[in-house]
Amino acid sequence: MKFFNTAGPVNPADHYYVPHRFNEPEIRQLIAQKKYFILHAPRQSGKTTGLLQLVKMFNGEGQYKALYVNFEPAQSARSKVIEGMSTILKALKIAIFNTFGAEDAGYQFLIKDEHTQRITGNSLNEFFSYWAQNSTKPIILFIDEIDSLVGDTLISVLRQLRAGYADRPTNFPQSLCLIGVRDVRDYRIYSDEQQAIVLGGSAFNIKAKSLTLPAFTPTQVKELYKQHTDETGQKFTDEAIDYAFEQTQGQPWLVNALAYEACFEMVTDHSQTITKEILEQAKETLIKRQDT
Numbered sequence: 001m002k003f004f005n006t007a008g009p010v011n012p013a014d015h016y017y018v019p020h021r022f023n024e025p026e027i028r029q030l031i032a033q034k035k036y037f038i039l040h041a042p043r044q045s046g047k048t049t050g051l052l053q054l055v056k057m058f059n060g061e062g063q064y065k066a067l068y069v070n071f072e073p074a075q076s077a078r079s080k081v082i083e084g085m086s087t088i089l090k091a092l093k094i095a096i097f098n099t100f101g102a103e104d105a106g107y108q109f110l111i112k113d114e115h116t117q118r119i120t121g122n123s124l125n126e127f128f129s130y131w132a133q134n135s136t137k138p139i140i141l142f143i144d145e146i147d148s149l150v151g152d153t154l155i156s157v158l159r160q161l162r163a164g165y166a167d168r169p170t171n172f173p174q175s176l177c178l179i180g181v182r183d184v185r186d187y188r189i190y191s192d193e194q195q196a197i198v199l200g201g202s203a204f205n206i207k208a209k210s211l212t213l214p215a216f217t218p219t220q221v222k223e224l225y226k227q228h229t230d231e232t233g234q235k236f237t238d239e240a241i242d243y244a245f246e247q248t249q250g251q252p253w254l255v256n257a258l259a260y261e262a263c264f265e266m267v268t269d270h271s272q273t274i275t276k277e278i279l280e281q282a283k284e285t286l287i288k289r290q291d292t
Helices: 024-032 047-061 072-077 081-100 105-110 123-133 151-167 218-232 238-248 252-266 276-289
Strands: 036-040 065-070 139-144 175-180 188-191 196-199 207-212
Touching (some): 024 175, 047 065, 047 139, 047 175, 065 081, 072 081, 081 105, 123 151, 218 238, 218 252, 238 252, 252 276
Parallel strands (some): 036 207
């Protein structure tokens, strides 16, 4: 049985979900024009879920080689650039293997000791250059949690991406999306090396556009809750659905958490209709637990 997801990315096989929340024509245009762009939105808003769907879609179409990778493991390196580059390359190795398999040229590059044991402050640029040159298709990257990186490691990543930008698409990824909670222009990064603040907009001044991910609309909330009705037979009153949107303003995690509490904790008899009063009780429970 599917359920309302409140932890991590949505898996459509297990969870109710709202598909196609991104402006796909706009993203396709940015990629076709070889642009580098930003996607920023609050946590628990569905960024990762949507990105994984986009990557699957692009790879299924066959025109591009699309990769999703999360750079958050390198957060602990802080301003230790070499340590950060090593962790990032390991994350890329795992992501490439999981997406394209062991025969991919990028994976083959990253398993060689000569490339993993002599890390420099330019190793990320060198890897992306090699991968693009040896890929059978243009590469598009979706780099998540970019703003989890700290200090000189973040500065180094941004500058290496900027340095390779002019070489795309033959010698560097054709298009790239940096994903985080904030726009790169808002980054104020302290550099231990320079003993100064570096602005993200300066370190990454090749950004073509900043995109955001909107909250659910009232119609999308209704459609999400209808998936539960179709799955279990349990209905929501119109008043309950209106109340859910009013209280959450369509914030995806809140919409799901409210319904999960009501349908899978409070009223497990799915022959019973979910009313506004039940959602009011569910809201109070979430507040008391301080769930986030």
